[in-house]
Amino acid sequence: MTGSAASATRPVTTENAEAPNGGAKVQITVLVLADGTFQPQDVSAAKGLQPFADAVSYVLRWWRSTLAVDSVACAPKAEAFSLSIWFEGRAKEPHIYVTISQKSDDRQARKPPLIESISTPDIDHPRRLARGNVEGTVTVLTQFGTDGTAMALTIVSSTPFGAFDSDVSDAARLVTVKWKSPPPLAPVCAHRTNTFCLEERGRTPAPFSGCRH
Numbered sequence: 673m674t675g676s677a678a679s680a681t682r683p684v685t686t687e688n689a690e691a692p693n694g695g696a697k698v699q700i701t702v703l704v705l706a707d708g709t710f711q712p713q714d715v716s717a718a719k720g721l722q723p724f725a726d727a728v729s730y731v732l733r734w735w736r737s738t739l740a741v742d743s744v745a746c747a748p749k750a751e752a753f754s755l756s757i758w759f760e761g762r763a764k765e766p767h768i769y770v771t772i773s774q775k776s777d778d779r780q781a782r783k784p785p786l787i788e789s790i791s792t793p794d795i796d797h798p799r800r801l802a803r804g805n806v807e808g809t810v811t812v813l814t815q816f817g818t819d820g821t822a823m824a825l826t827i828v829s830s831t832p833f834g835a836f837d838s839d840v841s842d843a844a845r846l847v848t849v850k851w852k853s854p855p856p857l858a859p860v861c862a863h864r865t866n867t868f869c870l871e872e873r874g875r876t877p878a879p880f881s882g883c884r885h
Contacts, residue, residue, distance in 0.1 A: 683727040683757070683768065691759045696724045700732075700755040706748045708736040708829065713752065724759050736829065746815035746861035747826045785860055786852035795843045797868050801835060807883045808832050810840040811865045818856055820849040840866050 696717065703711040710732045717725040740751035753772065760767040801808075810830040815823045825844045830837050844864075869883035 683724075683731045691724070691761060692721075696721045696759040698725050698728045698757045698759070700728060700757065701752065702732070702755065703750060703752045704737045704740065705750045708748065710735045710737070724757075728757055741813065741861065741863070743861045746813050746824060746859070748813075748828050785856040788850045788852045790847065790849050792847045793843045795839055795866060795868075797870065798836065798839055801868070802870060805870060806832065806835060807869050808835050809865055809867045810836045811863070812840055812844050814844050814847065814862050814864065816849055816860045816862060818851075818859065820851060820855075822847050823859060836866070836868055 698715065698717045698721070700715050701713040703713060705711060712729065712732050715725050715729045715732075740749045741747070742749040756771045758769040758771075760769075808831045810827060812825055812827050814825045817823045822845050825841065827837050827841065830840075849862075867883065
């Protein structure tokens with residue numbers, strides 16, 4: 673899954689399934705809960721393409737997204753949206769494409785307040801994880817007050833789950849920003865992703881794709 677999705681498992685069709693000329697389209701309506709899990713509302717495909725719809729239904733339990741954010745609470749919120757998934761080719765070598773419909777107001781980016789500078793503590797790769805060649809990422813929402821101090825934070829996703837959360841949380845609480853004039857009149861919600869990479873990967877059973885070596 674592309675765009676705002678945090679993670680996704682690739683749908684797999686039955687062994688002999690073959691998409692028709694022009695591809696097989698599966699239309700999905702889902703409710704993404706505040707914890708990022710998917711709650712399917714409808715999964716449908718044209719007549720004769722049910723194996724493709726079944727393949728998508730099966731993997732939705734593992735899909736995660738951080739699509740919607742309540743900018744006032746500075747935390748993820750539940751929101752319904754639709755997906756279109758296209759299959760091309762045979763099951764052995766499928767080509768799968770995902771498109772996400774956006775609301776019209778989502779396309780209009782709000783002008784953020786201007787930041788003069790950011791003060792943030794360094795976050796070293798934790799030794800307990802470096803010894804095991806663990807790499808990963810943590811995405812956090814931080815609410816900054818009009819004085820530039822961090823008021824509240826929410827971790828919205830992490831890979832591996834929870835591995836680096838405490839390190840990021842401790843540092844995020846100490847981040848401050850200096851606004852350019854005029855400063856914002858209300859708290860501001862900021863989105864940031866922290867990536868932990870090793871200089872040498874070594875041997876690891878599950879390498880993190882966010883790091884390039």
